[in-house]
Amino acid sequence: MLKAIQIVGSSSGFVSYRFRKPQPNSAFSLISRKSIITTSETLLLPASQLHSHKSCSRDFRMSSTHSKSSSSSSLAIQSTILQGNIRKINFCQFCGGPNKHEIPDGEEKVRAICTRCGKITYENPKMVVGCLIEHDKKILMCRRKIHPSYGLWTLPAGYMEIGESAAEGAIRETWEEANAEVEVQSLFAQLDIPLIGQTYMIFLAKLKNPHFSPGPESSECQLFELDDIPYDSLAFSSMLVTLNLYIEDIKVGRPKFHYGVINKRPGTSPSEIHAYTLDFHMQS
Amino acid sequence: MLKAIQIVGSSSGFVSYRFRKPQPNSAFSLISRKSIITTSETLLLPASQLHSHKSCSRDFRMSSTHSKSSSSSSLAIQSTILQGNIRKINFCQFCGGPNKHEIPDGEEKVRAICTRCGKITYENPKMVVGCLIEHDKKILMCRRKIHPSYGLWTLPAGYMEIGESAAEGAIRETWEEANAEVEVQSLFAQLDIPLIGQTYMIFLAKLKNPHFSPGPESSECQLFELDDIPYDSLAFSSMLVTLNLYIEDIKVGRPKFHYGVINKRPGTSPSEIHAYTLDFHMQS
Structure with a gap:
């Protein structure tokens, strides 16, 4: 089965990078030199959500906005792109406790962390x-x-x-x-x-x-x-x-x-x- | 970072298959002809669990049992192997509702299905x-x-x-x-x-x-x-x-x-x- 939607937009390029030391408030230390394409968060459904019920026949509809930005504020937007849907993961799937969304010690990206049992939920491709x-x-x-x-x-x-x-x-x-x-x-x-x-x-x-x-x-x-x-x-x-x-x-x-x-x-x-x-x- | 453990054991071979029609109570329709290696469920932590906190330094300890089985009962064990850790996913990460563990209509594997909002949690490599x-x-x-x-x-x-x-x-x-x-x-x-x-x-x-x-x-x-x-x-x-x-x-x-x-x-x-x-x- 193939239920995923190939959503319009462009991720940042990756051939050439400027490296910088991780910052406490930085979600990602690897910043592309290329211009950044902003994408509404609704586009960034993780595959877990795109991966629908096998026999489900409903169509997927998603709003999307696209604009090109090269301003410094684009860093925040890029962070959103790179972080996917983690902020919508509100509960721990093991204990049911509420998650907080923070950058764990020693990491660089916001993760969903259970406030009850401490487990971290990671999203991966x-x-x-x-x-x-x-x-x-x-x-x-x-x-x-x-x-x-x-x-x-x-x-x-x-x-x-x-x-x-x-x-x-x-x-x-x-x-x-x-x-x-x-x-x-x-x-x-x-x-x-x-x-x-x-x-x-x-x-x-x-x-x-x-x-x-x-x-x-x-x-x-x-x-x-x-x-x-x-x-x-x-x-x-x-x-x-x-x-x-x-x-x-x-x-x-x-x-x-x-x-x-x-x-x-x-x-x-x-x-x-x-x-x-x-x-x-x-x-x- | 590389936090995963490479756990001992063997998955079933895959070069040659016997195909069968999906059965209502069958978790998987693709059965290897090779003998099946049984593996305790504790080995089958999904990568989401192996994917630990980045700066976490605790060791991972897991119990494991291994025995070779070619009996018909091994089908049930193989189902467990192929299903990973889905039965431990007890709560919906979006609404916090309790999950049930069933084979959804039209599918062949047990999934975690939210009894409140209906969302299905999938595990993937x-x-x-x-x-x-x-x-x-x-x-x-x-x-x-x-x-x-x-x-x-x-x-x-x-x-x-x-x-x-x-x-x-x-x-x-x-x-x-x-x-x-x-x-x-x-x-x-x-x-x-x-x-x-x-x-x-x-x-x-x-x-x-x-x-x-x-x-x-x-x-x-x-x-x-x-x-x-x-x-x-x-x-x-x-x-x-x-x-x-x-x-x-x-x-x-x-x-x-x-x-x-x-x-x-x-x-x-x-x-x-x-x-x-x-x-x-x-x-x-």
Whole structure:
């Protein structure tokens, strides 16, 4: 399953940094020299919230504002971006006690700290794992029967679970979404999307047999010739990036491994899947 | 920072699967054909619990039992393994309401569901990001001044945070642990450790300048010739695997990209860092 929304906006660049000593009131000691894109906090739902009920079909709607700022006040806004949704984590999930939101001793970011038992809640990015399945020089894709991106095409992918490896998760998601049994061949792409706290890991895979059919979250599954990939109705920027990299590799030889960071262009909507930059692209 | 414990045990293998239709009372539909290693639930602390207070110096102590089982009853145990710590998540972190633990409609795993607001809490694996820093044919390593693995050597690494890419996180952790400014060159290794819900992403990196010194969590930082790497006092299996792969690559040419799954051998203790198998190793 893939329930996350790829929200518009851009995180700060990361190639070049100015380092400074941690300040008592500083949430982060690593400040990009690039201009900072402000983003309303409502955009910064952690993956735990985006990770909705599996069979839930409600659409996600979020307000968003975008403006470019290079003023010193942007530091505070950047802190908000980098801190995600921690201030909405109001209760300790272990004892139920109320949380306070402070920078713990020796840390640099605001955390949710239980005032009863002292446990700290951390937010971390989540991994989305999936397969790019090659069969007879075609690619297997699924048409989504769930929101977001209902009716649009994707590679089978979803959140990695506790207790499985990334490859296991990619195999499982392919089974769930396309009833297809696959063997993974290699890791093809790791694509970070910092703004929404997600990292995509897409494996090259082969069908073990030629059988596939739509799972509960798909309305169709289809093998596409590379020239026929439905670029006009892809579900997510991550899938567009993955397919573009794959086709470029195929043109010149065989698939490589790619690492990159997807930053959506400021002021664009989530449905504008072409409005991104692929930063810090490395291949091997 | 790197606070997680690499706990002994082995998750189930994943190369070959028997698929079955989801059952109403089944927590997982993907069952490995391999024999299953039972593991006490106390081992299955999620990374959110292992991810301790940054300056906390207390040691982690956990009980563990290991036995090999191929009986049908092992399915229930495997379910426990695959479900991590979800049954200990007793309260909703947003509204404070009590959670129930059930398989939601359309899902296959037990989740924590708030009985007041209905929100579902998901557990997902966490990413640990770090740098393998090459300088004058030497490798920069840090001696840990925190538990676990106090006094042992590691590559600078720690949990990826919301709002940053994996490469940004690796740069940040290197700054925090070794006061070293680095440029990352390529992603060298992705190593999943399913049992503890962690994925390591280690980047090859270069020092921007020859300055480094111990950060608050390190007692020493040192450049090691490859022949002098302190193999007898490494902190984690993940670092041993990373260094072994790197040295093998260097012997025959240049570093590649590696994906693999680290499974610790059953019956061994966390400090036995050589007691692992590297499964499903792929390189490109």
